[in-house]
Amino acid sequence: MKLSPIYRMESQPIQVNDDSRQNEITTWTDAEEKCFIDLMVQQVKANNRPTSSFDTNGWNFIMENFNKINKKAYNKEQFENKYHQLKKMHNNYYSLTNHTGVTVDPQTKRITANECVWDHLYLKYSWVEQMRKKGCPHLEELDFIFSETSAAGEMAFGNKELEHVSEAQDLWDSWTPDDTQSESTAQSNHDTPLSSDCQIIKKTEHSSNIIFYALQTWTELNKSKLKLYNLKIEEIMEARQQMQSKKRDTSVTRCMEVVNEIYVRNGIGIEQVMATFKPFRDEYLREIFLAMSPDLQVDWLKHL
DSSP: OOEEOOOOSSEEEOOEETTSOOOOOOEEEHHHHHHHHHHHHHHHHTTOOSSSSOOHHHHHHHHHHHHHHHTOOOOHHHHHHHHHHHHHHHHHHHHHHTSTTOEEOTTTOOEEOOHHHHHHHHHHOTTHHHHHHHOOTTHHHHHHHHHHHHTTTTTTOOHHHHHHHHHHHHHHHHOOHHHHHHHHHHHHHHSOOOOHHHHHHHHHHHHHHHHHHHHHHHHHHHHHHHHHHHHHHHHHHHHHHHHHHOOOOOOHHHHHHHHHHHHHHHOOOHHHHHHTTTGGGSHHHHHHHHHSOHHHHHHHHHTO
């Protein structure tokens, strides 16, 4: 199934399935994308994503609150398309970080490499240029949302580990019966000619040694891969626990403090201030409001 990548400029269109009948392209602004991600984080915390996607309660919560906040009428299919687009971007990011010659800034999480590496990657993947420019926005939140589905994917191991595994395979593939015959023949030129039975025994011993060494190498490499995999899982789970342990003050008082700051800074009317009294009775709406960016908070207040 082929996907047409539609790159994000000021707003980010959803990837559309080429062979589907969906004719309309849903565009997402940066603020809408952030709102969608924040709602997904809430539903992961609420255990409404028991599998690789959200359950009915999770999707209903996301659709209802997103459309209410952003004055939209998006349906479930549009949200699912956006979900899979973000998941693909997240997987692509970690796939890219595992390539030889690619490094990640530990603070900004931006990907860097020399031009030769970039040129090679441009030829290999159509999405690399966009990833180089934009990186993976909201990486921490996407790690939290997609942690269980990403850990066993491309982000777990990179090309370096696969190159090591291929060494054992190359060792196995390089051995042929002709090699054994040549060695036996060379040996017989210096020693007393061996009987056919002795030659068979020597061939068997030589074959067994090669097989044993190849299997031993393969076993050791897989132990290393398992250690890396377990470390990655531990890092993801620790990050997830830290995010869940962060308790935000979502009281009405805190919300009104933010509204007061916006009132002073942006000069919103008293009507918008008074309009917050009803929605702030709802704990979920208070939490959503406090999770918004300052600009999105202003827009939300103006639409009340």
